[in-house]
Amino acid sequence: MSLVAAEGVKLLSTPSPKVLAAAAVVVPVAFAGLVAGSAGDPAAVTVAVSQAGFQFGMAPILALAVASITTEYRYHTIKATFLAVPGRGSVLAAKAAVTALACAALGLVAAFCALGVAALLAPRADLALDTAADWRNVAGVAAYYAGAAVIAVAIGAVVRHTAGALILVLGYAMFAESLVPAIPGAGLAIHRWLPFNVGKQFLTGGPDPGMPPPGPPAPPPSTALLGPWWALVYYVGFALVLLGVAAVVVRRRDA
Numbered sequence: 001m002s003l004v005a006a007e008g009v010k011l012l013s014t015p016s017p018k019v020l021a022a023a024a025v026v027v028p029v030a031f032a033g034l035v036a037g038s039a040g041d042p043a044a045v046t047v048a049v050s051q052a053g054f055q056f057g058m059a060p061i062l063a064l065a066v067a068s069i070t071t072e073y074r075y076h077t078i079k080a081t082f083l084a085v086p087g088r089g090s091v092l093a094a095k096a097a098v099t100a101l102a103c104a105a106l107g108l109v110a111a112f113c114a115l116g117v118a119a120l121l122a123p124r125a126d127l128a129l130d131t132a133a134d135w136r137n138v139a140g141v142a143a144y145y146a147g148a149a150v151i152a153v154a155i156g157a158v159v160r161h162t163a164g165a166l167i168l169v170l171g172y173a174m175f176a177e178s179l180v181p182a183i184p185g186a187g188l189a190i191h192r193w194l195p196f197n198v199g200k201q202f203l204t205g206g207p208d209p210g211m212p213p214p215g216p217p218a219p220p221p222s223t224a225l226l227g228p229w230w231a232l233v234y235y236v237g238f239a240l241v242l243l244g245v246a247a248v249v250v251r252r253r254d255a
């Protein structure tokens with residue numbers, strides 16, 4: 001527990017995580033306000049539409065998670081950390097757990113604030129959380145951000161450099177996955193099993209029977225073949241496997 005507490009202090013002791021945390025909340029909420037405020041038809045503002053900005057909130061979440069590990073390498077404080085705690089895997093696990101918890105909390109705050117802003121600006125819209133799909137659309141953002149944070153910490157631990165890790169993680173999560181379906185032949189089949197696409201299935205997949213598919217600007221449904229809860233298991237499992245690989249790499253090389 002002392003290791004987890006120490007990682008929490010590190011995360012909160014520098015200004016950049018606070019700025020990124022604020023952006024992770026403000027961006028989705030602002031997007032929800034923009035969409036709800038400009039909607040001509042209240043029926044067009046749905047729970048899914050209010051959460052469309054979660055995709056843009058991913059950028060500061062990934063940046064925060066990457067910086068949580070790469071700044072230690074940049075300022076060489078990681079050496080002192082490994083001297084104090086020789087079990088490098090434990091350090092990485094604690095850092096990933098603290099960062100994932102913080103990002104989950106940010107996702108939860110952002111999602112419910114976005115829903116509240118949409119309800120305030122479109123009071124006649126039906127934004128009640130009446131179904132399991134509605135709850136996953138909103139509360140599920142916390143799980144999605146937590147998984148993304150673990151992935152980003154793992155990549156940051158392997159790459160070590162903030163700029164390089166950010167380019168890799170942001171480029172893949174925000175752009176590369178969406179381009180895979182354009183690959184002739186196997187592109188669509190590959191895309192169904194890519195981690196962020198599968199994770200999104202937990203948020204947008206398995207709508208309740210009789211409900212029409214969400215229209216723009218709501219995020220399009222995932223192409224994953226798994227059901228929502230199995231998709232979450234796959235997504236979290238991928239993040240933990242990647243973290244395990246990162247722990248092996250960290251143990252085998254000099255700090």
